[in-house]
Amino acid sequence: MTTPEFLSAIAHLPLSRALAKSDHLVTAALQVVHVIGFLLLLASLTLISLRLLGLVLVRQPVPQVAADTSRLLWIGVILAISTGILMFLTGPSHYYFNRAFDIKMVLLFAALVIHVTVLQRIARRDEPPATLARVCAVLSLVLWYGVSWAGRAIGFV
């Protein structure tokens, strides 16, 4: 199966067709939830990153701040990804051949990998290695804010 055939098959799924035919306010609602998911995720990430950088809540242990923000961060990720998939279904080839979408997906993949493999592990330690914590915090901020910026650009490319 070639890529265009695959995309067309996705576009012809019953759910995709229903979404594509739905009122434009359904798309608007998906976008609203997508943005709110991003805000929860970015705010939680910002707080834990600032803590790892030693800029806020330095009197609280890192694992405590991480535990408090981690749930909210994953709620944000789940809201953003689930609405993102539904938005993709409304026009698979529109998104697939969009450069900003490509960049967003690469950044998203990198951000998730760094988060699960490095940031979450560092944040479980009471005294995370300072340099690694700082590098990881800055990298995560750049990647996740990059994801949202690239996402905002999809409509303009």
Added chain:
Amino acid sequence: MSTLAAFADALEESSVGSAIAGSRYLFPILEGAHLIGLALAVGLIFLTDLRLLGVILRRVPLEDLLRQLRPYVFTGIVVVFITGGLLVWAEASSVLFAPTFPIKMVLVVLGGLNALYFEFVTARSPAVRADPAVLPRGARAAGWISLCVWTLVIICGRLIAYVPHWPGTD
């Protein structure tokens, strides 16, 4: 309405308005920066609201959280207002007539007043300063109002592009 239309046209046709609207990169960059400003301002305010409601960061003293997040929230607010102002400048004739835009502006004022009342009255009351495990009703109310108002601001903002006219008008 015609005065507003003339004003909107004048804004859009001004050198700043047309420069932003005509640039291939400037407009999406401003939109991206507006979103990032929102993540800082509204996102961190959401975290504070959830602290007021006792959902997260319960062991962080409220005063520490408010004081330490303030510079980042303010940075976000400055970014949001500058980028938002420039976006309106470039798209005045569509934005100013979208019904959710004035609603959004009223809600921003309400959200601001709620935050100011909380900062200068509620947060300074002895009951809140004692930092009890469950904050007094006034503080929790401020948290709920803030969560609702800023969520509505986000909804109205996103709808500007989707609902260009008041229902029933053309």
